[in-house]
Amino acid sequence: MPSIAHLHESGLLAAILPHFAQGGDVEVGPGDDAAVVRLPGPRLVITTDSLVEGQDFLLPATRPAWIGAKAAVQNLADVAAMGARPRAVVVALNAPESTDLAVLEGISRGLAQRCGRHGTSVVGGDLGRSEQLTITVTAVGALEGDAPAVQRSGARAGDVLAIGTEQLGRSAAGLAQLLAGDHAGQHVPWHNAPDPDLSLGWGTGRTAHAMMDLSDGLVRDGTRLAQASGVLLDLDREALAADAAALDGAAAQLGADAWDWVLHGGEEHAMLAAFAPGSVPPGFRAIGTVRERPAAATPAVLLDGAEIPGEGWDHFA
Amino acid sequence: MPSIAHLHESGLLAAILPHFAQGGDVEVGPGDDAAVVRLPGPRLVITTDSLVEGQDFLLPATRPAWIGAKAAVQNLADVAAMGARPRAVVVALNAPESTDLAVLEGISRGLAQRCGRHGTSVVGGDLGRSEQLTITVTAVGALEGDAPAVQRSGARAGDVLAIGTEQLGRSAAGLAQLLAGDHAGQHVPWHNAPDPDLSLGWGTGRTAHAMMDLSDGLVRDGTRLAQASGVLLDLDREALAADAAALDGAAAQLGADAWDWVLHGGEEHAMLAAFAPGSVPPGFRAIGTVRERPAAATPAVLLDGAEIPGEGWDHFA
The missing domain is CATH 3.30.1330.10 (PurM-like, N-terminal domain)
Structure with missing residues (x-):
């Protein structure tokens, strides 16, 4: 051409x-x-x-x-x-x-x-x-009509934190493969063209108290949602364990940690949402709980109640 | 800073x-x-x-x-x-x-x-x-409501072609001054931040049969409007003479032709519109007439019935 x-x-x-x-x-x-x-x-x-x-x-x-x-x-x-x-x-x-x-x-x-x-x-x-x-x-x-926008600020203590994807961390895994020169890496296509189910946003996601899409990683974006809502998000390690395990092979090849990809990997664009207890709709799965934030100095996102090391992606860092 | x-x-x-x-x-x-x-x-x-x-x-x-x-x-x-x-x-x-x-x-x-x-x-x-x-x-x-969009395609033979600015060609004059190194040139501010009356578009311009904003020059954009409408635009030299005369001083300093700026100068963003005869509203002034186009081979924009040499601005030329 x-x-x-x-x-x-x-x-x-x-x-x-x-x-x-x-x-x-x-x-x-x-x-x-x-x-x-x-x-x-x-x-x-x-x-x-x-x-x-x-x-x-x-x-x-x-x-x-x-x-x-x-x-x-x-x-x-x-x-x-x-x-x-x-x-x-x-x-x-x-x-x-x-x-x-x-x-x-x-x-x-x-x-x-x-x-x-x-x-x-x-x-x-x-x-x-x-x-x-x-x-x-x-x-x-x-x-449509008077339907409220689902903002980041509506999460309440007691809500269930949920994600609209079967598998977190693939975009970061694909980026790591690309950066290591493996252009044919298994996760490269997902990094280059992530394909989460966006229809969850205007579908069952409309019942969420708060929602956002994952652009910059679960911890970084979760922090934004938590701060906008004045709450704390406590991630459930067991609920995310399968996400990490699925990427263990790729991580081992690169000497990387699959948990980094799951917790901090950006460009997934899956829906992250907080639902009333017992109300997580089809397409979403629970990955944590929303709690009261005891003090502004506390990290806004924890994993099994403990602080999480590392950071997500900042376009200007 | x-x-x-x-x-x-x-x-x-x-x-x-x-x-x-x-x-x-x-x-x-x-x-x-x-x-x-x-x-x-x-x-x-x-x-x-x-x-x-x-x-x-x-x-x-x-x-x-x-x-x-x-x-x-x-x-x-x-x-x-x-x-x-x-x-x-x-x-x-x-x-x-x-x-x-x-x-x-x-x-x-x-x-x-x-x-x-x-x-x-x-x-x-x-x-x-x-x-x-x-x-x-x-x-x-x-x-608002069922108000029609004012498209480029509605001009009819017999319409009056009008422009929503007192002065065409200043942006091109300012660009020429800049390119000649005269950063303090009289028309440089208008080139850098053209300031036509945009409210004509959603004001009196709503009565136009066809309208567009002047991005790439009167002849080039006029050709687009004429082609979309299947008509010919005949510009009136006398109606544009004052525009050229006002830029004669700047043109003489640069060895340029003020008519080039008036006919081909881009980035004015003034409203160019076709109105029914006798219906040019306040804020616009007549600069030509809309005529039937005798054949597709004929130029779509003429000046006093004659072909116009030169071209407007093409971002990819």
Whole structure:
């Protein structure tokens, strides 16, 4: 495939736009100044997030379609975590002129396919030049009627902490494999394109007292939820033991600790939620309890009542 | 001011978030997975656009607050051009770690202030690292009731072509001054932070048959509107003569042609619209007529009935 160096914007758009099928709720799709989408209600849910080459992905270590899928997931998950179904996204794509057209097409295809699984249309975007390939997606949904947003701040002492995935830590395991040069590592695909069940967010997750998606690791994100709610989260080692055990083989190969991946691994995008006791719905499993926080100086997340060493991912650390 | 190299994400947010005042329509502002905004209706209008350092601006040739204002304007104008008032924006800000915190603060302040003039809240965003400072803004509004979107495709033969600015070409003149090393040039501020009356879009512009904002020059954007509508635009040299004359001094200094700036200069973001004959509303002025297009081979934009040499701005040319 040719690079995009000699393509005009219209040529690029002609290659990319066919990937973006429009749903019946789209009144005006790509091509005008802005898109028009009929939401199920006027209470808009909106989030934005970028993937930057060299920072968030390495082109030789992933696939264009995975980049697009990951750019989708990290945004769709944020809308889902408020209890809303994502309805549309827009994408700003900035790329060096040496970029293969096939890369931009692959990203567009991966983005559109991942969005399409939930009926989310890619309704518009912007193309430009930059030194690093950069994909910024904005996702929107709507809360229906007067349904409350499921915020981070609603967890109460006595709630059950639950997670909407069968297996934590795979994204971190895949990253470790990539960083060790094992591009064919078992968990690399999940790191490059994590695929949690986002529909839990606008499905059974709507009954949660508090919810968020796991971007930066269970401990770091759990701390955010705990602090927003003024509570303490006590993780249950037994409930997470199978997650760690499943990654023990990969960890042993790399001289790593699978528990680090489970507790601190980022980019899972699974739903982390607090439910009333006895009310953990299908799709979620209990991984701890919500307790009163005795003092602000106490760590906000414990494991079997004890402090947890280590930290999650900080984009600026 | 220190660079952001040693700041954690939370420290950066603490410096930036105070600039983002939230309107009464914001149910959930920055800090949760996504923001929640109550729109005046469920028919969402959405657009996204980036500014990239070295591509769209040069840090030594502008001011941080201008970068923020321009990132706002180019998006607010797209929502306005559909006939909708922008209600909220989100911003993805990626920056090298050598960036002064003051630069990010200035961008945030400029963004928030420009948005605030129309009651538009900056409701959320994302911070990350990159080699080039990159600001991607997504702006949203809503069409009220069953009000039609003002698209590019509605112009009809016999309509009057009108523009919502007193003066075209200043942004291109400012760019030419910058490129000639004249950072204090008279038109540099307008290039760095164009300030057209966007409220025309959701005000009197709503009566237009077709509307768009001028991003890439009168001829290039006019061609898009003409092609979308299947018509021809005939610009009136006399109606534009004062625009060119006002820039003659700056053009003479640079050995440039002021008509090039008026006809082809990008980044004005003024509203270009087609109105029924005799119905050009306050804030707009007639600059041409809409005619039937005799054949697809004919240029879609003429000046006093004659072909126009030159081209507008293509981000990928």
